[in-house]
Amino acid sequence: MIALFRHCLLACAATALTIHVAYGEPEPTALVDQQHCMFCHTRDAPFLAPSFQQIAEHYRNAPNAQTMLEHKLRLGGKAHWGDTPMPPAVERGGPLSAEEAHTLVQWVLSQ
Structure with a gap:
């Protein structure tokens, strides 16, 4: 799994540097960086995982989506x-509090 993350980091480094364009909610950059979100996700195109826009489109109006995604x-x-x-968060970049997870999900769902 670590090798996969290293590979993704190299592949996404340029993309991660350009993600600071604000759409919807302001990007929680410190959390995104800490949790290495851009290792697998991008804002608008599938990579190793769905894009944030795909996630938002799929879950934005789904009942209990916020809670499920935070979990x-x-x-x-x-x-x-x-x-x-x-x-899990501890394997991505360290523990993630409920408040931090809420912030990240709010941002993703605003895409």
Whole structure:
């Protein structure tokens, strides 16, 4: 899994540097960086995982989506969009509080 993250980091480095364009909610850059979100996701195109825009479109109006996504961000979960499961926060960049998960999900759903 670590090798996959390293590979993704190299592939996404240029994209991650250009993601600071604000759409919807302001990007919580420190959390996005800490949790290495851009290793697998991009704002507008699928990579190793769905884009943030795809996630927003799919879950924006779904009942209980906010809670489900916050849980998945903190604890990880099985793959729903391909073969790569969401690793738990402690494997991505350290523990993630409920408030931090809420901030990230609010931002993603605003895309």
